[in-house]
Amino acid sequence: MNRSNPRGRLQSFLFCMVPSIVILALQNGAVVFGSQIYVVWMLFKADKGNMADFGQQFSQGLTSTGFLMGVSLLYSAVGIVIFVLWYQTMKKQDAVLPDSGDAVRAADRDSLRRYPLLLYAGIALFAVSAQYICEYLVTVLSKMEPEWLTWLEELMQSFNAAEGGADVLLVIAYTVFFGPLCEELCFRGLTFNLCRRVMPPFAANVVQALLFGGMHANPLQSIYAFAFGYLLGQIYIETDNLMITILAHIAFNGLGMCFERYIVVGTTPMTFFSILFIALLAAYLGYLLILKAQQMKDEAAAV
Secondary structure (H helix, E strand, O other): OOOOOOOHHHHHHOOHHHHHHHHHHHHHHHHHHHHHHHHHHHHHHHOOOHHHHHHHHHHHHHHOOHHHHHHHHHHHHHHHHHHHHHHHHHHHHOOOOOOOOOOOOOHHHHHHHOHHHHHHHHHHHHHHHHHHHHHHHHHHHHHHHHHHHHHHHHHHHHOOOOOHHHHHHHHHHHHHHHHHHHHHHHHHHHHHHHHHOOOOHHHHHHHHHHHHHHHHOOOHHHHHHHHOOOOOOHHHHHHHHHHHHHHHHHHHHHHHHHHHOOOOOOHHHHHHHHHHHHHHHHHHHHHHHHHHHHHHHHHHOOO
């Protein structure tokens, strides 16, 4: 790319937004497609003598956990296919990354096999501490803007209202597996690397984190998603290993589903800041463990 061409740089920068546009289009497309399927199903199921309740039942169905998770799984599954193919094409063309091969490099997987205990310990420590840091952000921001917390609680009711095993499985499948994989491919895998063509890594990381935060529907979610996305981007910068950020994102979401209610933020200034300091220190330690595992893999590969 010709860096002296401002127009070319602007076009390249705007192209960095395409993965985010794709994921938004997939989300809306999945909602429209799912709504059409649902209305047909409702027409067959509805009591023909009581059509007055049809509209209410249809509206309730569109906000049910099963429907929301179903369309989320649909868009994320399609997104994974698109983003994997795109990511693979970028590598084969040697456009962003120095090597070519599978969508997730054998070298990425190799680092998971060579030093699993060190790497997984780092990922677990990072994920737990990141949960604390995000919870602290929510606590502080909700004191400043109570309405944001109300919106977030209303949004999260759809996750907590899962009825029966099928709904629970849908929530787990999307939140812990399909969602993180789709988002990592979109933002750390594609958006960051596209941005890195036209700006320094730090700026590219900020842009992808802003876009990642912006795709979340609630101001509180957007802010802590930006912070988490930036941390994941920093890990990707240092390791150039998308598998690590995928696993960290999966661990973060899984821990959030299972243990969020047990996170303690402290009720006095002393405990509040002490726990926050410990969380920040633990996040940095987890980050160092991840980098150490990657460094040991690289050194072993160079021998």
